[in-house]
Amino acid sequence: MGMGTVRLSLTTKGSSAACEILIKEELLSRLRASIESLLEDEVSSIVVITDSNVRKIYGNQLRRDLSKLAKTHLVSFKAGESSKTLETATILLSKLAALDLDRKGIVVSLGGGVVGDLAGFVASVYKRGIKYFQVPTTLLAQVDSSIGGKTGVDSEWGKNQIGTFYYPRGVLIDPLALKTLPNSELINGLGEIIKYSVIANRRMFERLAKSRLDSAEVLSRFIPECCAIKVGVVSKDPSEQNLRSVLNYGHTVGHALEAESNYSLSHGKSIVLGMLAEGWISRQLGSFNQDDYEEQQALIQSLGVSADLPNLDENKLVRLALADKKSSSGVIRMSLPERIGKMHTTKSGSFRIPVSTELFKRSLRYLVA
Ligand SMILES: NC(=O)c1ccc[n+]([C@@H]2O[C@H](COP(=O)([O-])OP(=O)(O)OC[C@H]3O[C@@H](n4cnc5c(N)ncnc54)[C@H](O)[C@@H]3O)[C@@H](O)[C@H]2O)c1
Numbered sequence: 001m002g003m004g005t006v007r008l009s010l011t012t013k014g015s016s017a018a019c020e021i022l023i024k025e026e027l028l029s030r031l032r033a034s035i036e037s038l039l040e041d042e043v044s045s046i047v048v049i050t051d052s053n054v055r056k057i058y059g060n061q062l063r064r065d066l067s068k069l070a071k072t073h074l075v076s077f078k079a080g081e082s083s084k085t086l087e088t089a090t091i092l093l094s095k096l097a098a099l100d101l102d103r104k105g106i107v108v109s110l111g112g113g114v115v116g117d118l119a120g121f122v123a124s125v126y127k128r129g130i131k132y133f134q135v136p137t138t139l140l141a142q143v144d145s146s147i148g149g150k151t152g153v154d155s156e157w158g159k160n161q162i163g164t165f166y167y168p169r170g171v172l173i174d175p176l177a178l179k180t181l182p183n184s185e186l187i188n189g190l191g192e193i194i195k196y197s198v199i200a201n202r203r204m205f206e207r208l209a210k211s212r213l214d215s216a217e218v219l220s221r222f223i224p225e226c227c228a229i230k231v232g233v234v235s236k237d238p239s240e241q242n243l244r245s246v247l248n249y250g251h252t253v254g255h256a257l258e259a260e261s262n263y264s265l266s267h268g269k270s271i272v273l274g275m276l277a278e279g280w281i282s283r284q285l286g287s288f289n290q291d292d293y294e295e296q297q298a299l300i301q302s303l304g305v306s307a308d309l310p311n312l313d314e315n316k317l318v319r320l321a322l323a324d325k326k327s328s329s330g331v332i333r334m335s336l337p338e339r340i341g342k343m344h345t346t347k348s349g350s351f352r353i354p355v356s357t358e359l360f361k362r363s364l365r366y367l368v369a
């Protein structure tokens, strides 16, 4: 069953051009037309940045199609998070220069979040910034990382510690690209999809609770709503002053678990566990409505993601949570739900709720109990 074309537009204060988001099946086989429709000026040449896996599957097809618009080159790097470094960015920048990409050239990022973050970063600094497009091919990238303008690379002092805010001209999403995605990658997108429903859309949550959550085809029907939620939040608070923190639900505990496991626990599993723990914290604080709390825990527990984490180092997790961007002045802060579909605020309207170290530690014991 097709889903038609969904169009969303992300405009933020201070940015000149809007970022257009197109979601349509088979977009990938006709990428040239979509890109052309979003460009005002002529293009001198195109560089598609991708990784070694995605290149094998979609590289040639894309090059053939885009060549009809302008001379098109394909550059790739070894797939995987370990490539998301300044070194890879430097290599990519030299390749753009060697290909004589000028300011009328464009970059097309084809792949998951690793490619998107790297290619976006490269596009943002090459000759002080050139136009680029995001063509996300993982579920995580289609519902999350390709939207919102964050680019970056990892460094020895942490993940995503070097980066820029730089919006692509367009985000072109083809849900059919998920057909070739390994099933094990679905959980990363699924975690974010559940997160969106809890922070902003009860009906979507109810539909998720009735759906088969291990099928790319079923999950892809939720892509437009997820994108719409992220666009809504980001356009109201692009620089993460307050509201944008809600997108971080499940991520305070989640990121800490992910780091503590040395990234052997996937991001999706980490934030699913993070939502279990943070949901519990919100219930303890009396913020999360009891029935809604039980519904959330039941949906998450039905996924069968277990906290197979023996010997959690609580103090290390506390330190990690304190280093989280939402925390400040030595107090752990996180975004917490009030109902499914509505996030809690403090009396002064902040979405960053202070949580005592003791309660944080107890939530970890709740997870492994
Ligand atoms: N910028 C943001 O706002 C933001 C938000 C969330 C996450 N991220 C970043 O995203 C990254 C994770 O992204 P990811 O989960 O997409 O990982 P990824 O880019 O590593 O992709 C996962 C794997 O799937 C393969 N792949 C991608 N598309 C495929 C397809 N259609 N068919 C077959 N294989 C395919 C890739 O080669 C890779 O092996 C992290 O670095 C994270 O920091 C960024």
Ligand SMILES: [Zn+2]
Pocket: 192, 251, 267, 271
């Ligand atoms: Zn996430």
